[in-house]
Amino acid sequence: MTTRQPRLEIEYCTQCRWLLRAGWTAQELLTTFTVELGEVALIPGTGGVFDVRLDGETVWSRAEQGGFPDLAELKRAVRDRVAPGRDLGHTDRRRPS
């Protein structure tokens, strides 16, 4: 089966009912990276999985990191891989410490 690159995958646990979370994340990434992503695949999984992969490489894994990815952080991680020179606007501005 032919896929488009870069291919971003979001694998989510159906038992945990994380489809809406996965769907929201997919749409946020496609809104930000309108032309930079070849496709975003939503993959039903089980056992508490919530993983984000880009061309097979893990960008975020619930099993390793716990909880859910912060969206701004996830966008920066995806940007660094697919559009390294791109300014993400307020997503790049961290709160003053």
Next chain:
Amino acid sequence: MTTRQPRLEIEYCTQCRWLLRAGWTAQELLTTFTVELGEVALIPGTGGVFDVRLDGETVWSRAEQGGFPDLAELKRAVRDRVAPGRDLGHTDRRRPS
């Protein structure tokens, strides 16, 4: 790149801003076919495209059929391919003619 089968693709025109429509369709299909679909891929396209494909085979194409797919009709078409014996409840009940 490894994909999961059955793979459903939704290719949508970004210029027409059909991401939300594509995202909604993806989530509706994944809600109905929780375990029957291997993945649903959202594919940004151009030029007024809104196509739904299952394992490479066209299920619905805006270029051929015009407008957008009726969701119940689309679910029946997907069901016929991935879970032919399955009753879709009210989605299978047509309005009296």
